[in-house]
Amino acid sequence: MPDLGRDYRIIGFLCNWCSYGGADAAGVARFNQPTDLRIIRVPCSGRVDPMFVAKALLSGADGVLVSGCHPRDCHYTEGNLYARRRLELLRRFLPIIGIDEGRFEYVWVSASEGSRWRDMVTKFTDKIHSLGHIPRMAETARTLCALEGMLGASSAQPDMWHADASGRQPRHDALLHMDDYKEVMDGE
């Protein structure tokens, strides 16, 4: 397996009845899976408000995967059928706001489909890795500092401002408000 599982943040919204069970089955079967995915268990894919996805993507998640029961198999009969319409609309909406549509995917995985789950996660993670990190509305403090040459290399806390070996970009939240001023200056 290539360099998976480092630095990328992928959020998975999994329905309690099928996909969460499917992910569990994949674990029990000891399949080798990428570790980028953070799973959030929801009662039903119909519970997934498109705002969950939007908030995750805009807050810095590199990808979002929603997974529920196969159509006709919903524990609540029709939750995933409403979800399908909503999520499809969201998927088509994302490009206009400048987010690659590949960063969001919704799939159907049943509780017994452990190997299918493994395939889904691996493929989705590969795709996110090929897309790279998601662009941020607010630049990270590191980029800001590099541009402004404000703090330069801090020998006291070198890893605070510089990419470590993995290319991870550390953030310093106290400095994030400065991004706005930079944006305004850029915009003029």
Next chain:
Amino acid sequence: MASNSSASDSPDRIKTLRAKIASELPNVDFVLGYGRGFDPLHATPVTVRTEKDLDRLIFDPTCVQNLATSLYGLRGKRLGVVVKGCDSRSIVQLLQERLWERENLVVFGLPCEGVIDLAKLRVTMDIASVKAVRFEGSVRDGKVVLTLPEGERELPSAGLLADKCLRCQHPNPLVSDHLIGPEIEPQGAQDTYADLAALEKLSTQERFDFWKRQMGRCIRCYACRNACPLCVCKHVCLADSREPHWLSAEATLQEKWLFQVMHALHLAGRCTECGECQRSCPMGIPILLLKRMMNRELKELFNYQAGVSLEAVPPLHTFLMEEDRIKDRGLLW
């Protein structure tokens, strides 16, 4: 003072409007209509409570506001409201969502040829210096005569028409109790979503940077929300709520942007593209693009347009077991 001489805005029509409103006044608490605003280019909403107020009513291409916006806050009253064709779609949507009762509403519908977009005028002159406005001929192919300190200036009115009027398919109110004036043929071009296509030509990263620049101007005044006729949960808006805490009070681009995305998502299948959000934006951010994107996809996916039919089922309130236009995502891989 502005005066009008085009066919659709004949003095007869405003007389008829006043007479119809006068006849309904005993049955309603008040009627919302258009009056002259603080200068000849601006109209303002007025409430007509007695016959004395009737003289304040006007209707001309400066009447840009969507008066349906005020309706939801006035629930429980029995109201009359003056609407153009586009505004009537907001009314249809409010009725469809049962946010207003039909029997408590008297609609005075005015077939409308188009309204002007002051933003288009503002790029050519200082609109504060305009002393008087006169519309000659139809708004579509006539002219606007502006009285400026240095003299009169004529402009073809077609160049000042609001974008929504250029693609208007519903110049005649879709719902009305009193239709004032003759119905007119739709003159708008078929909507090709050229504005979206221009944005789509850019790369994803360029599009993202476009919005970054645009949203950098946002002052978070929420005028877009307050001007939206269908943003009806203003008192419990997620933008203000602490629990759940969707948006923080931080003035970061991310919060501003998330609000706009939320607005678009909450209007999916409801937005009638009246354009009030964009018109009311003091910073000139093209936020209608987001709603138009959503509407284009809704049309393609579900062949649905909001605010056109009272009986239509909103596409996100229903489903088909087998969706015609949605490929099964699970089988793609």
